[in-house]
Amino acid sequence: MSLPATGMPPESVLAALETLRVDDPPVHGGRVLAYVYDADVDGLADVGRRxxxxxxxxxxxxxxxxxxxxxxxxxxxxxxxxxxxxxxxxxxxxxxxxxxxxxxxxxxxxxxxxxxxxxxxxxxxxxxxxxxxxxxxxxxxxxxxxxxxxxxxxxxxxxxxxxxxxxxxxxxxxxxxxxxxxxxxxxxxxxxxxxxxxxxxxxxxxxxxxxxxxxxxxxxxxxxxxxxxxxxxxxxxxxxxxxxxxxxxxxxxxxxxxxxxxxxxxxxxxxxxxxxxxxxxxxxxxxxxxxxxxxxxxVLHALGDEGLADAVRRCVAATDRIVAAVAAIPGLCVAAEPDSTLIALAADHGAEAVDPFVLADRMRDRGWVIQPQPAYAGLPRTAHLTVQPASLATVDAFVADLAAAAAVSRVEVSADPGLVELAGQIDPAVLGAADIAGLLEVAGLGGDAAGLPDESAAVHALIEALPTALRDRLLAGFISGVFTADRSA
Ligand SMILES: Cc1ncc(COP(=O)(O)O)c(C=O)c1O
Known part of the structure; x- marks a missing residue:
């Protein structure tokens, strides 16, 4: 970036700043079931911001x-x-x-x-x-x-x-x-x-x-x-x-x-x-x-004790609705009955199994963000949901889309064994930035590193299959690539 020669009017600055969010998912509205927490209370976000x-x-x-x-x-x-x-x-x-x-x-x-x-x-x-x-x-x-x-x-x-x-x-x-x-x-x-x-x-x-x-x-x-x-x-x-x-x-x-x-x-x-x-x-x-x-x-004063209790009540109600809906979707289950308002969706191998990684992609097609989580130490591959009070207002649409997405996610995505074997021979400690960039290219994460490809299931499957030290090094290299200073202007 280069600074304007003379200062911009405040409204123009704020409008220009807002355009930087153009690719961000919305932080309100319940469509993003990770990273954000929308209480869905009128005026609350404004109180917090002020x-x-x-x-x-x-x-x-x-x-x-x-x-x-x-x-x-x-x-x-x-x-x-x-x-x-x-x-x-x-x-x-x-x-x-x-x-x-x-x-x-x-x-x-x-x-x-x-x-x-x-x-x-x-x-x-x-x-x-x-x-x-x-x-x-x-x-x-x-x-x-x-x-x-x-x-x-x-x-x-x-x-x-x-x-x-x-x-x-x-x-x-x-x-x-x-x-x-x-x-x-x-x-x-x-x-x-x-x-x-x-x-x-x-x-x-x-x-x-x-x-x-x-x-x-x-x-x-x-x-x-x-x-x-x-x-x-x-x-x-x-x-x-x-x-x-x-x-x-x-x-x-x-x-x-x-x-x-x-x-x-x-x-x-x-x-x-x-x-x-x-x-x-x-x-x-x-x-x-x-x-x-x-x-x-x-925010806590604006909500009050009853407001917080009500927010949690809505959150729990949405969680219950989603857990019940999942039970009715063939091939999908919850990894564990939730104690709180977080859900991990896993494949139910009793039926034609839904792959949680593919499910995340198919939910993204429908405008929802759910979060792929790798299999680890005997625990299954899952998709994470952070359920929020705002989820209650959208729960019917969410479970309908979840069922539809599950119907087209009954394919297991796994990493290319050749690639995994090859990766197993790499010593992550000797990988420099240029080597990492080359490997990311092979893994489908090269080029414009601003985000994951639309079809991210294969990438998650590959990451899941790699030795931990190697994947940590590659992930660090990937995010390091996202933070490439913009000096073009
Ligand atoms: C159980 C738990 N501990 C710690 C953290 C880290 O919190 P933060 O992302 O605010 O640093 C998280 C984030 O989700 C979490 O769920």
Whole structure:
């Protein structure tokens, strides 16, 4: 880009900016069943946007100067603690999102492990279904990841498997993670059982409730059974719950709650050994916009407790409708009965099986975005749905299109075995950017790397079949290609 010689009028700037979204799917309306969370409440998005703008320039770096930051954060954390089982000693913070909350949870655990005399490299024990944010945290913070299998029938980890992983890891174990629910399958791990085995060994347990933490308490209020998962469970020392997911606020806000202030202190970074202002950060950011937390505050107040309960009620109703409709579609099933408002669609091999990857393509033809997820560790290939309150208004159209799309998705797409064998001989560590570009070309992802081809099932099947290290390298290369600076103008 090159800047205009003289500044443009504000309306023209905003109109020009808006044109950059031309290829984006809509963030409202329920057509996109991943990445976005539409409460479908008139005027709500506008409240969030206005609060975001009003506080966008307020700097959360120093709450002694911008006092509103501490007020807003304390309000949000207090609400979260009341909702999610925090006792008198519990506390929390607001971060920029789920990944930052997960990283900070791992940091708090690592610091406690060190304080207690941990030596060598600490490890984090987690189910294979835990969100990659924990692998990222381990990568950044120098922990080893010990993955634990989940039961392919339930998609949940078993406490006894966590127990034996902890026994193997011994004094290295710094943290155990469980999901409530997992992103991929929408099921809640047995939090109480896992936290108990962790507590027996003096290891803290983190509950990743990033996506369901603000939903499950309201599901329980509807009289449905929800397994114990929150801070009131013995052994649970921290819990993450994202405001920018089912708190329906604009992106950039997550709650991270802790059992006690000493544990939270592990996330703080203070530094005064230089001639400038003393730095004290409770999160990974230093300067941080108060916009996201202010907009979360505004959205929650605009909804109110009943509004949130109603949003969850609509979400659950839509989830039930979709699960019931799937049961009537030959060749399709849910990978697990959802505990929350996420669904993983899988092939039902009792009938002519529907391929979830092909299904995602055929749903895209009909204007819906659902998300392909690879087979992994005995778990089937699936298509993910993040069901939203807005899904209820569109559920009839969705299930009709799902049945029609399934009818033309009863073909299994698999990777070319020759290509997979060839790929198996490649050492990802030696692949440079140019090699990656060449391989992506072969995989059908070359050229204009701005998006996936319309027929993406074969690409997903190939990615699924590749060795993990190689596919991670190729995926990084693919996204790196998307971020090619525009210097043409
Ligand atoms: C269970 C869970 N944990 C962590 C994350 C990461 O959250 P974010 O994308 O906000 O960084 C997600 C995202 O979907 C999630 O579902």
């Amino acid at each position: 609060a975001l703008a009003a506080f966008g320039e307020v700097n959360g770096l120093d709450p002694t100067v911008f006092r509103s930051v501490a007020r807003i954060e304390n309000d949000l954390v207090g609400w979260g603690l009341d909702l999610l089982g925090g006792d008198e000693a519990a506390c929390g913070l607001v971060s920029s999102g789920g990944t930052e909350s997960c990283i900070l949870a791992v940091l708090a655990a690592r610091e406690e492990w060190r304080r207690r005399g941990g030596a060598g490299q600490p490890s984090v024990v987690l189910p294979v279904t835990a969100h990659p944010a924990f692998a990222k945290a381990a990568h950044l913070l120098g922990l080893r990841v010990r993955r634990v299998r989940v039961d392919p029938a339930t998609c949940r980890v078993a406490a006894r498997d966590v127990e034996s992983a902890l026994a193997d890891e011994g004094a290295s174990s710094a943290l155990v993670v469980v999901s409530a629910p997992s992103y991929a399958h929408g099921v809640v791990d047995p939090v109480a059982e896992v936290a108990a085995v962790a507590q027996e060994r003096g290891v803290p347990c983190h509950v990743d409730a990033c996506i369901g933490g603000l939903v499950l308490p309201y599901v329980r209020r509807q009289g449905r059974s929800v397994p114990d998962f929150d801070l009131s469970v013995p052994g649970v020392r921290s819990l993450s719950a994202d405001l920018h997911k089912y708190g329906f606020s604009p992106k950039g806000a997550s709650l991270l709650l802790f059992s006690d202030v000493d544990y939270r202190l592990g996330t703080y970074f203070a530094y005064s050994d230089w001639p400038g202002y003393p730095v004290v950060n409770s999160t990974l950011q230093s300067t941080r916009s108060a916009g996201p937390m202010a907009s979360a505050w505004a």
